[in-house]
Amino acid sequence: MVKNRELFPLVSVDIALFSVVEERLKVLLVKRAQEPEVGQWALPGGVLKPHLDNSLEATARRVLADKVAIDLPHLQEVKTYSGPDRDPRGWSIAVLFYALLPLDKTDAVVRNKIEAVAWMDVVSPKRRLAFDHSDQLELAIQKLRAKVAADVLPLHLLPERFTLSQLQKVVEAILGHPLDKSSFRRRLKSSEDIIETDEFVRGAQRPAQVFRARQDFSF
Missing domain, CATH: 3.90.79.10 (Nucleoside Triphosphate Pyrophosphohydrolase)
Structure with a gap:
């Protein structure tokens, strides 16, 4: 058999x-x-x-x-x-x-x-x-x-609420090198994948705004 x-x-x-x-x-x-x-x-x-x-x-x-x-x-x-x-x-x-x-x-x-x-x-x-x-x-x-x-944001690695500094650190961890903060923030301004909230958290110098992923976002 x-x-x-x-x-x-x-x-x-x-x-x-x-x-x-x-x-x-x-x-x-x-x-x-x-x-x-x-x-x-x-x-x-x-x-x-x-x-x-x-x-x-x-x-x-x-x-x-x-x-x-x-x-x-x-x-x-x-x-x-x-x-x-x-x-x-x-x-x-x-x-x-x-x-x-x-x-x-x-x-x-x-x-x-x-x-x-x-x-x-x-x-x-x-x-x-x-x-x-x-x-x-x-x-x-x-x-x-x-x-x-290619500018796809790895939002599934972040908590439900996050700051732009947290997002940048995650992107840097994946790419393996630091990013220019100003350039990174300018790139995010045109992104429809992250949504501003009314929340702020304590930052190193001033309060940092909290964001969330678009509801139907998928990496």
Whole structure:
């Protein structure tokens, strides 16, 4: 009798979940508790279950909810990886997604088939990642930076209410270099994605106005 794995490739998803922690861009990693690659750090991921998932995005959301208790407001597909050698279990297909989430809303909780979770600095990673996840992470970072460099605001990394200084620090963390404050503020004046509020917070020299994202904003 021919096994299903010989007929059909293993189909899975991997997710690069980014946040800005202490003004540095970081990615959420999980430590694998089962073979293959037991004990190795990896991007959160899991196998497609056709009886549960009506799309690969649904697979990604289920996997994160199951493993680290995260409900994402936004997911973006990046690339499909495939081949006979990327996974020791056999011929496989993995679809990479990335997402943005404020750290105070992740509430990461260890659940099924993982030992631990950690936020890794994307600038100077110190861990070897399982499978081809190092390559996947590098591409996800490139896609994220390219989008922000094209003036798309990463508002999903910010709290519901934020200042322009907070927004600039998040953009700088993603791009990896400081920005001129005056130029950045001029660019924001034409943006329809951020809305002024009547709130102010104490600033270093004077009160800073508070903003929010447009209701239907999506990165």
